[in-house]
Amino acid sequence: MEQNQELKKAGLKVTLPRIKILEILQAPANQHISAEDVYKILLEQGEEIGLATVYRVLNQFDDAGLLDRHHFEGGKSVFEMGQKKHHDHLVCLKCGKVIEFEDDLIEKRQIEVAEKNNIKLTHHSLYLYGVCQPSCEDR
Amino acid sequence: MEQNQELKKAGLKVTLPRIKILEILQAPANQHISAEDVYKILLEQGEEIGLATVYRVLNQFDDAGLLDRHHFEGGKSVFEMGQKKHHDHLVCLKCGKVIEFEDDLIEKRQIEVAEKNNIKLTHHSLYLYGVCQPSCEDR
DNA sequence: AACAATTTGAATTTGTTTCTCAATTACCAC
DNA sequence: GTGGTAATTGAGAAACAAATTCAAATTGTT
Incomplete structure (x- = not known):
């Protein structure tokens, strides 16, 4: 489990919501994704994970430096896995x-x-x- | 009335709320001011102008190109009269x-x-x- | 298996901004 | 000036993203 290591390194317990959200963020198609969109994908996958948890986990990932948060013009925050070089x-x-x-x-x-x-x-x-x-x- | 001309040029009727808000934005002390702050100043001045009107007028000024809108990190929009050169x-x-x-x-x-x-x-x-x-x- | 600490989901709350609608006001023609 | 019409206003409600609360569930560790 690649994900488990990342979560542990960040000082976060390994829970289903966090694994699922991490997987979604890591998918190449989901660069630059909003909290709402993460939530929608979870619903499509049939996961019973609340929107509040999505926001919470994204903030935790942000605090842990796992991702970058952007504020594109006209609205909500957009998140992106932050493994890459600055850009x-x-x-x-x-x-x-x-x-x-x-x-x-x-x-x-x-x-x-x-x-x-x-x-x-x-x-x-x-x-x-x-x-x-x-x-x-x-x- | 310096202000009246600016409003008319922008295709906006000359009304008290718009004059007052324009005056506030033009004050040198009020570069980079939020809608909420504009509203607070109006209250201090004893003007009975609603918050909704402040937001409306700021949007109209923005559409008319009279001001620039910024999204500094961590929250609300900040407005600034846009007479100056780009910066x-x-x-x-x-x-x-x-x-x-x-x-x-x-x-x-x-x-x-x-x-x-x-x-x-x-x-x-x-x-x-x-x-x-x-x-x-x-x- | 058992425990303490963390995490979760649902609902509520916050904070900013927009919308609705009846009442008022500005502007143009006369 | 006066009148009519369309734009504007204020107040409250609504929309929207995001944060918070709290009891119930889950984690990692004994």
């Missing part, structure tokens, strides 16, 4: 597609800006919003 | 101080990233979070 996001406003990117130049520049203003940078949030070029453009 | 924000997580900055290099780079990913960029949000260097650091 930012491009979001299509029409189809909702999310593209990850990293740009060292932007990162470096941010640090310089913070220094110049006497702020010790802890983190940042950068979202680029637009419209998919061929697909969503004319719809 | 992004540094936020101190301890004292809540907000510093505006602009960086052409970052701006240019964002456009390039979007192009590379076939997205027509409409706008972006960039917030740098940290701690004020001498003042808030040790508290």
Whole structure:
């Protein structure tokens, strides 16, 4: 059980809700998923797990550093497993597609800006919003 | 009446709530203010303007392009009169101080990233979070 | 198996923002 | 100015995401 180790390492007891939610978050199709969507998938799977538990577990995973939380424009928090290297996001406003990117130049520049203003940078949030070029453009 | 012109130009009727809210937003002390805070100031001024109206008017101003709306980490929307040139924000997580900055290099780079990913960029949000260097650091 | 501590589900609560609707008000034509 | 029409308002209710409460169930450990 791959999942059990992750949970234990995070100091969390291994329970069915946590395993199921972890599995859902790890599925490649479920990058960038909301709490509500996690809950819907659990329902589809026939699991009797309450929405409150989903929120609770996602917060615990966040506290434990297992995932990243994003606030895309227009609404709810979106979660993503945080194993990967730091990156930012491009979001299509029409189809909702999310593209990850990293740009060292932007990162470096941010640090310089913070220094110049006497702020010790802890983190940042950068979202680029637009419209998919061929697909969503004319719809 | 300076305000009246702005409202009319935006296609909005000139009403007391809108004038009062516009005045509040224009005060130098009230850069980066939340709807709730606007409402509180109105109460202090003895104006009988409902919270719903505050939210409505702020949305109308936003639609009209009179102001910018920000979503700083941890909660409510924050509004700022948008006469100025585009800029992004540094936020101190301890004292809540907000510093505006602009960086052409970052701006240019964002456009390039979007192009590379076939997205027509409409706008972006960039917030740098940290701690004020001498003042808030040790508290 | 038994125990203490943690976790859960359901319902309730919070906090922000939006909606509804009757009463009021602004603006245009006369 | 006066009147009519459409926009605007305030108050309360509703919507929505998210957090909290608490008794009952489950975990990991003796």
